[in-house]
Amino acid sequence: MPATSPLRVVVAKPGLDGHDRGAKVVARALRDAGMEVIYTGLHQTPEQIVETAIAEDADAIGLSVLSGAHMTLFKRVRELLTERDAEDIVVFGGGIIPDADLQPLAELGVHKIFTPGATTTEIVEWVRGNVGDASASPA
Numbered sequence: 105m106p107a108t109s110p111l112r113v114v115v116a117k118p119g120l121d122g123h124d125r126g127a128k129v130v131a132r133a134l135r136d137a138g139m140e141v142i143y144t145g146l147h148q149t150p151e152q153i154v155e156t157a158i159a160e161d162a163d164a165i166g167l168s169v170l171s172g173a174h175m176t177l178f179k180r181v182r183e184l185l186t187e188r189d190a191e192d193i194v195v196f197g198g199g200i201i202p203d204a205d206l207q208p209l210a211e212l213g214v215h216k217i218f219t220p221g222a223t224t225t226e227i228v229e230w231v232r233g234n235v236g237d238a239s240a241s242p243a
Contacts, residue, residue: 111235114162116144116153118181121171126198130166133224134231150180157185157193164235167197174201175208182213194235198222 115131117124124146135141142160144153157165169177178197185191191213198218201209206217215234218227 111139111164111231112142112160112162113139113164113166113231113235114142114144114153114157114160115166115168116148116156117146117168118148118150118153118177119169119171119173120147121169121173122146123170124168126170127166127168130168130198130224130227133228134166137228137232139231150177150184153181154184154188154190158188158190162193164194164196164231166231167195167199169197169199169201172200174199175205178209178214179212196230196234198227 113134115127115134117127128143131141131143142156142162144156153165153167165181167178167181174197178195181195185193185195194215195213196216196218197214201217201219209217216230
């Protein structure tokens with residue numbers, strides 16, 4: 105049986121939000137679970153995030169959005185992935201996102217949103233179970 109490569113996940117903080125503790129905690133948890141994690145740092149544009157994901161041959165992008173701009177930022181990342189023929193990169197995220205926006209985000213192609221209270225174990229297990237499978241559908 106051939107060895108499989110570890111999952112590669114870009115963790116990003118798009119927009120003007122300067123609070124990155126949660127993103128760093130998630131990045132560390134994914135790394136500690138054996139994944140290769142590329143953390144982009146604060147104040148990234150959707151264009152920078154997608155470019156990094158493509159350049160790094162990422163399997164997934166995890167966005168942390170606390171600023172209230174989640175609809176715009178997630179939508180733009182999905183649009184750019186489509187434009188770059190990289191729709192196989194799974195997009196998930198977390199932050200302060202109202203329940204009313206979860207379904208519209210799924211309809212945009214965001215596979216999963218983790219709201220406050222989600223544990224790193226939940227996130228790691230979800231990524232393991234849903235990334236690397238191009239047939240994963242938004243939920």
